[in-house]
Ligand code: HEM
């Protein structure tokens with residue numbers, strides 16, 4: 220953010236990093252096992268910008284000193300590439316071994332200024348756009364197969380099974396991009412993909428396990444790729460055998476086929492599958508827990524009225540303002556990826572709502588998004604889940620303050636920024652899935668999350684088919 224109100228710099232950024240190594244270890248333990256890690260420091264320093272150590276940190280990970288940003292005014296500096304570099308900050312202050320990605324630095328780790336960034340981002344956007352007329356029918360077919368499995372399962376005595384395991388996501392993604400459903404014969408499985416994904420982000424993930432297990436195994440030193448190499452080889456074999464059309468899209472962008480293959484795998488298995496298996500359960504859980512008015516009745520009536528006798532397509536979605544607003548409210552109150560980083564590339568003045576600070580080149584900035592998208596200066600009753608929040612004129616205007624895709628919801632991903640190229644795709648397929656669900660079911664109820672980690676499985680305790 221430019222220093223657009225010329226606020227005077229009155230003090231240094233508050234906060235301290237503690238003793239070498241020990242300070243980082245104590246902050247890491249507090250982040251994972253303490254409470255109100257950010258809120259208590261914000262209140263103690265009287266500032267939404269302050270110095271703190273983020274996980275994982277020394278001795279076996281790089282320096283993890285950051286300046287935390289917790290408000291809507293300072294956080295967007297992370298989108299300003301004249302001020303910060305996004306090179307090698309995708310997972311935070313450390314970078315997983317390129318062993319996990321075939322020896323390549325895949326797109327999310329590249330700074331916007333690196334030549335390959337534009338080539339690979341254009342390739343990623345081509346993968347999405349070249350399949351534009353297949354995403355919806357393939358998603359609906361995958362969902363229909365999912366419903367059949369749920370209905371069969373519901374007749375069984377056990378009440379197990381998540382309403383939204385990643386089976387639907389894995390099926391529609393591989394069927395569309397690779398023309399082959401990876402779930403057939405368990406060629407690829409949700410577990411296998413998670414086994415490959417988890418070690419890459421384990422150092423920053425709170426898997427909900429006791430400290431005595433998590434600290435030594437997950438948070439102290441990198442997990443060597445060799446442990447999950449067999450899983451990755453299975454994924455590589457499947458993408459190699461079925462990915463010719465998808466890899467060929469990289470040729471016009473001057474990308475070597477092998478590098479394209481490993482980026483393709485990352486886009487589909489980490490970026491998309493990983494992101495959707497966080498977002499979709501969260502959407503259903505928030506709707507299940509909502510009890511101010513009969514939201515599910517209003518949603519199913521809105522969906523069925525908008526679809527009428529026609530088909531469920533992007534046009535029909537236009538007649539579902541409540542459903543769209545509900546999806547945006549989930550993306551606001553529970554952004555699927557909480558952490559975004561950026562390294563200052565020049566000295567500059569950073570503003571919060573109330574004061575200004577001097578930032579020095581080289582310092583690592585860290586935005587904790589869940590507090591930013593609950594900033595009371597911007598959102599009324601920010602802690603409340605309000606499905607109608609983004610409806611109407613006023614609601615649409617608020618979208619510029621929704622940052623889940625590492626940019627404003629009103630922004631556009633491009634080769635000139637680091638905003639998620641999947642931004643519009645994610646909102647479209649999530650609205651389609653949710654609408655499709657209400658064409659088949661009247662209502663549902665979810666129990667509490669049974670496992671945590673990168674995505675959650677919520678037991679479905681009630682599922683009423685369409686009358
Ligand atoms: C719910 C699903 C998703 C979520 C929550 C999500 C979130 C994000 C976030 C927060 C970033 C910025 C990371 C950073 O700070 O550098 C990002 C970047 C990225 N995402 Fe996504 N994303 C999702 C889906 C997708 C999809 C569908 C694709 C592609 C098919 C994708 C591909 C990428 C790529 C390639 C980048 C790096 C962008 C660049 O280098 O300019 N993501 N995503």
Ligand SMILES: CCCCC[C@@H](/C=C/C=C\CCCCCCCC(=O)O)OO
Pocket residue numbers: 309310416420423424425489490491492493494497555556557558639673
């Ligand atoms: C398994 C993760 C799936 C998300 C994929 C998505 C965006 C990824 C962005 C950064 C990767 C780091 C994810 C850390 C998740 C846990 C901690 C947090 O929440 O801070 O790709 O576009």
